Amino acid sequence: MKNINNYIEENKDRFLEELFGLLRIPSISSIKDHKPDMYKAAEYWKELLLKSGADKAEIFETAGNPVTYGEKIIDPVLPTVLVYSHMDVMPVDPIEKWNTDPFEPEIHDGKIWGRGADDDKGQGMMHAKAFELMVKTNALPCNVKFMIEGEEEIGSPNLGKWCEEHKEMLKADVILVSDTSMIAPEIPSITTGLRGLAYWQVEVTGPNRDLHSGLFGGTVANPINVLCSMIDQMVDERGKVTIPGFYDDVLEVSAEERELLGRAPFNVEEYKKAIDVEELAGEEGYTPTERTGIRPSFDVCGIWGGYTGEGAKTVLPSKAFAKISTRLVPNQDHEKIAELFKQHFESIAPKSVKVEVTPLHGGQGYVCPIDFPAYQAAEKAYTDVYGKRPVPVRSGGSIPIISTFEEILGIKSVLMGFGLEADAIHSPNENYPLEQFFNGIKTIPLFYKYFAEMNK
Numbered sequence: 290m291k292n293i294n295n296y297i298e299e300n301k302d303r304f305l306e307e308l309f310g311l312l313r314i315p316s317i318s319s320i321k322d323h324k325p326d327m328y329k330a331a332e333y334w335k336e337l338l339l340k341s342g343a344d345k346a347e348i349f350e351t352a353g354n355p356v357t358y359g360e361k362i363i364d365p366v367l368p369t370v371l372v373y374s375h376m377d378v379m380p381v382d383p384i385e386k387w388n389t390d391p392f393e394p395e396i397h398d399g400k401i402w403g404r405g406a407d408d409d410k411g412q413g414m415m416h417a418k419a420f421e422l423m424v425k426t427n428a429l430p431c432n433v434k435f436m437i438e439g440e441e442e443i444g445s446p447n448l449g450k451w452c453e454e455h456k457e458m459l460k461a462d463v464i465l466v467s468d469t470s471m472i473a474p475e476i477p478s479i480t481t482g483l484r485g486l487a488y489w490q491v492e493v494t495g496p497n498r499d500l501h502s503g504l505f506g507g508t509v510a511n512p513i514n515v516l517c518s519m520i521d522q523m524v525d526e527r528g529k530v531t532i533p534g535f536y537d538d539v540l541e542v543s544a545e546e547r548e549l550l551g552r553a554p555f556n557v558e559e560y561k562k563a564i565d566v567e568e569l570a571g572e573e574g575y576t577p578t579e580r581t582g583i584r585p586s587f588d589v590c591g592i593w594g595g596y597t598g599e600g601a602k603t604v605l606p607s608k609a610f611a612k613i614s615t616r617l618v619p620n621q622d623h624e625k626i627a628e629l630f631k632q633h634f635e636s637i638a639p640k641s642v643k644v645e646v647t648p649l650h651g652g653q654g655y656v657c658p659i660d661f662p663a664y665q666a667a668e669k670a671y672t673d674v675y676g677k678r679p680v681p682v683r684s685g686g687s688i689p690i691i692s693t694f695e696e697i698l699g700i701k702s703v704l705m706g707f708g709l710e711a712d713a714i715h716s717p718n719e720n721y722p723l724e725q726f727f728n729g730i731k732t733i734p735l736f737y738k739y740f741a742e743m744n745k
Contacts, residue, residue: 342424354439374413375441444650469706482683485617510641581685623651652689
């Protein structure tokens with residue numbers, strides 16, 4: 290630990306400057322105009338890995354955005370860790386809510402501010418710098434491979450095929466990921482489960498053109514009104530999703546496991562205060578942490594149509610749109626759920642409108658057993674740095690590609706996240722505490738140490 294701390298102290302300013310260079314690249318995968326920025330980010334990662342000590346690094350094309358791959362093989366008989374991260378980020382809208390330029394990172398209040406500071410450029414950079422530290426101090430005990438993709442924020446639509454095509458190159462004993470969070474800075478935790486995801490865009494069409502709301506209102510169906518009514522039917526008064534068959538494959542968590550999950554510290558009043566709401570909502574019979582960890586959910590992520598400009602325009606719109614997602618629990622198949630939603634949503638549409646449902650992306654849930662040796666290595670590493678044993682938690686979030694890795698590559702993943710709820714990922718004013726960034730760089734080499742020892 291002394292060698293780790295010394296190396297970080299001597300190089301911390303350079304580490305941050307290298308992170309800032311990556312954060313300045315607006316690599317937004319969901320916006321086509323930023324395609325060149327995806328290649329800038331891929332090239333940045335390639336050079337970063339080479340400078341950090343990789344024997345080789347290269348950029349691979351996919352049907353979408355590129356993948357940067359790098360490796361250092363010190364001995365083929367030693368275990369191999371495959372590090373996964375992503376170079377793409379979410380859009381910055383609403384831009385007016387940012388207190389700083391999202392692509393000109395700043396440090397104040399002990400935090401790094403900027404889009405991608407946590408998700409996932411900051412957390413990915415921890416792995417590059419931990420790798421550099423181990424190489425430069427002759428402390429690397431394993432072979433290391435890096436896979437940095439450019440489409441995680443849009444569901445990794447092309448990475449599965451790329452993995453299939455490069456299975457031999459990607460052979461490893463474990464996949465190491467930092468794209469999740471901890472309970473609190475003083476309460477380390479390791480994510481043992483992720484929810485799956487199914488995501489659609491729906492289009493509701495009424496008349497063949499926008500109409501005058503005075504001349505036609507009251508006799509022609511308004512697509513926005515109809516869409517809102519249809520959405521309202523998707524969740525009942527008990528907080529349960531009404532799609533027929535939606536819960537058929539949901540694995541009910543035992544009372545014993547629910548009791549273990551309930552030991553994770555959670556203050557409902559502080560939770561409500563942090564997001565400025567007076568009351569929580571959700572499925573009856575489950576706690577807030579259970580609703581986001583072990584139960585599926587349904588949400589409208591965006592809705593639009595008609596006139597939204599300045600002032601008034603009395604229009605009955607021709608079309609209305611919404612983006613809708615469900616978070617799924619392990620054993621729910623996202624493709625099955627996607628079809629069930631499409632069938633149900635189209636079936637409840639009145640004849641006064643036409644409805645089109647287009648699936649956008651999805652992924653399966655994932656569970657990592659706590660008796661997995663790599664999990665136990667991570668547990669020991671966190672304990673050394675934070676002074677207490679980490680709590681296993683199930684996350685409400687989704688990283689669809691994690692289950693794909695297990696399916697295609699046959700490799701389990703360990704989710705060593707260092708983000709915090711207050712980091713505002715996907716939102717304006719995304720940030721990442723400096724303490725968490727540097728603690729990640731301290732913890733990761735210890736994971737390698739313990740993982741190598743367990744695999745001797």
